[in-house]
Amino acid sequence: MIYFDLFIGFLEVGLFSFGGAYAAIPLIRDVVMAHGWLDDEMLSYMIAISESTPGPIMVNMATYVGSEKGGLLGAAIATFAVVLPAFIIILLLMAVLNHFLQNGYVKAALSGLKPCIIGIILVTGIFMIVRNCGLMPRYSIDVLTTALTGLIALIYFGSRKALKKGLNPIALICLSAIVGVAVYSL
Amino acid sequence: MPILIELFLTFAKIGMFTFGGGYAMISLIENTCVENKKWITHDDMMTVTVIAESTPGPIAINCATYVGYKKGKLSGAIAATLGMVLPSFIIIFLISKFLNHFLEITWVANAFKGIKIAVGILIVDAAIKMFKKMKKASMQIAMLGFAVVSMVLINVFALNISSMVLMLVAALTGIIVFVVKNSTGKEHEEK
Numbered sequence: 001m002i003y004f005d006l007f008i009g010f011l012e013v014g015l016f017s018f019g020g021a022y023a024a025i026p027l028i029r030d031v032v033m034a035h036g037w038l039d040d041e042m043l044s045y046m047i048a049i050s051e052s053t054p055g056p057i058m059v060n061m062a063t064y065v066g067s068e069k070g071g072l073l074g075a076a077i078a079t080f081a082v083v084l085p086a087f088i089i090i091l092l093l094m095a096v097l098n099h100f101l102q103n104g105y106v107k108a109a110l111s112g113l114k115p116c117i118i119g120i121i122l123v124t125g126i127f128m129i130v131r132n133c134g135l136m137p138r139y140s141i142d143v144l145t146t147a148l149t150g151l152i153a154l155i156y157f158g159s160r161k162a163l164k165k166g167l168n169p170i171a172l173i174c175l176s177a178i179v180g181v182a183v184y185s186l
Numbered sequence: 187m188p189i190l191i192e193l194f195l196t197f198a199k200i201g202m203f204t205f206g207g208g209y210a211m212i213s214l215i216e217n218t219c220v221e222n223k224k225w226i227t228h229d230d231m232m233t234v235t236v237i238a239e240s241t242p243g244p245i246a247i248n249c250a251t252y253v254g255y256k257k258g259k260l261s262g263a264i265a266a267t268l269g270m271v272l273p274s275f276i277i278i279f280l281i282s283k284f285l286n287h288f289l290e291i292t293w294v295a296n297a298f299k300g301i302k303i304a305v306g307i308l309i310v311d312a313a314i315k316m317f318k319k320m321k322k323a324s325m326q327i328a329m330l331g332f333a334v335v336s337m338v339l340i341n342v343f344a345l346n347i348s349s350m351v352l353m354l355v356a357a358l359t360g361i362i363v364f365v366v367k368n369s370t371g372k373e374h375e376e377k
Contacts, residue, residue, distance in 0.1 A: 014242065014243050014244075015242050015243075016242055017242050017243060017244075018239075018240075018241075018242050018348070018350050045289070048289055049278070049281060049288060049289060050278075051205075051206060051207075052205070052288075052289060052294070052298045052301075053205075053274060053277050053278060053281065054201060054202050054203060054204055054205055054273060054274055054277065055201050055202075055204055055246070055270075055271070055273060055274020055275075055277070055278070056201075056204065056207070056208065056211075056244035056245070056246035056247060056270070056271075056274065057206075057207050057244070058243075058244040059244055059246075059247070059271055059274055059275070060274050060278050063274065063275050063278040063279060063282075064278050064281075064282050067278065067279050067282040067283065068282055072279065075275065075278075075279050075282075076275075079271060079275055082243075082244070083243070083244070083247050083267065083271060085242055085243050086241065086242065086243020086244060086247040086248050086251065087243075087247060087251050087263070087267055089241045089242070089243065089248075090237070090241070090247075090248050090251040090252055090255070090263070091251065091255060091260070091263060093237060093241070094252065094255045094256075101233070104364065104368075105361055105364065107364075108360045108361045108363065108364030108365075109357040109358075109360045109361050110233075110236060110357075110360065111321070111325065111326065111360045111363075111364075112325065112329050112356040112357050112358070112359045112360025112361070112363070113236050113239075113240065113353055113356050113357050113360065114232060114236055114316075114320065114321075114326070115320060115326040115327070115329040115330035115333065115356070116329045116330070116332065116333040116352055116353055116355075116356030117235060117236055117239050117333075117353065117356075118313055118316045118317050118320060118330060118333070119313075119329070119330045119331070119332070119333025119334040119337060120239075120333050120337055120349050120352065120353075121209050121212070121235075121309060121312060121313040121316070122310065122313035122314070122317070122334065123333070123334055123337035123338055123341065124209060124309060124337070125209065125306055125307075125308075125309030125310035125311075125312070125313055126306075126310060127337075127341045128206070128302075128305065128306040128309060129303075129306035129307070129310070132302050132303065132306060136342075137342075145299070145303065148300070148303055149303050149306070149307070152303050152304060152307060153307050156304075156307055156311070157311075168217050169203070169210075169213045169214045169217050169304075169308055170199070170203045170214065170217075172304050172307070172308065173203050173205065173301055173304050173305075173308075175304070176300040176301055176303050176304035177297040177298075177300045177301050177304075178297075178300070179300050179303075180296045180297045180298065180299045180300015180301065180303070181293050181296045181297045181300065183296075183300070184295075184296035184299050184300070185292065185293065185296050
């Protein structure tokens, strides 16, 4: 039954996808292909849709596949399944967290993990910008995007220096969407 | 406003403006939950980021569940997670039903090109903020350097290595340094 398959399939995605959506894409591909839910072209399109709409990418993918295969109920079931493992794991962790965080070995592991994750996030962000501007080897430079990136970064970080509170992230996203529509449509 | 409704609405707002995955959302949660509402501290935020990265599932869901539970136990966790999921659920459902050529609409594609710029900046900003508050002993600096160099190599040469491997190495290094320090510390005491 499709609803049961969707539930199990996306439970698997939710349970085994470590390190965010981009790391999870191969896993999602396996699950979706194994069930024959989407072909390769549809899958690429779906990934693009999930990236271009707000919300967690994995959740978007689950909703999309669920909706294509089982309508509203299918979408609800797939989304519920992908969220469930993370939800339960965090609840269980929170129940023991304070105790857990006092453990010397846990503290030691965290002291190594924290700087590592900061490094991972930093480089992920930098390469997102670099790729977006076409600054990778064998790419051609996108001059307009590079200039816009410089300008928007200047506004974002500059506003923090100039004003007391600066531009908040939501305002930044709205601003850059408007700039995108205005500039790229020319 | 009752806390459950506030949690739901706050995370619905964050969910509406989270583009490009969980890393970009760290800036949004930090801005809303740490700086404005003061629901959690910066340290909590760092802890939840580490937990979210080390546990399976969407990072956004991990964070919403964490903050929700902290403010309102189980019902708070449900309210925050539901808030996080609902906007994108509605949007994706409508797109899959009615907009087959969503990404071919010119202004949508252009708006997204703009948003992509902001997403990169937000991710770098999140990392810089965390770096500023990081403890900077030699082990931490070494791990940061290790992660940065590995990630640059992975990106430039398109290596098929999961960031989970780096995290495993970092956690083990942390534990080894701790054990070595402890044992040498004890030797000193004995002398």
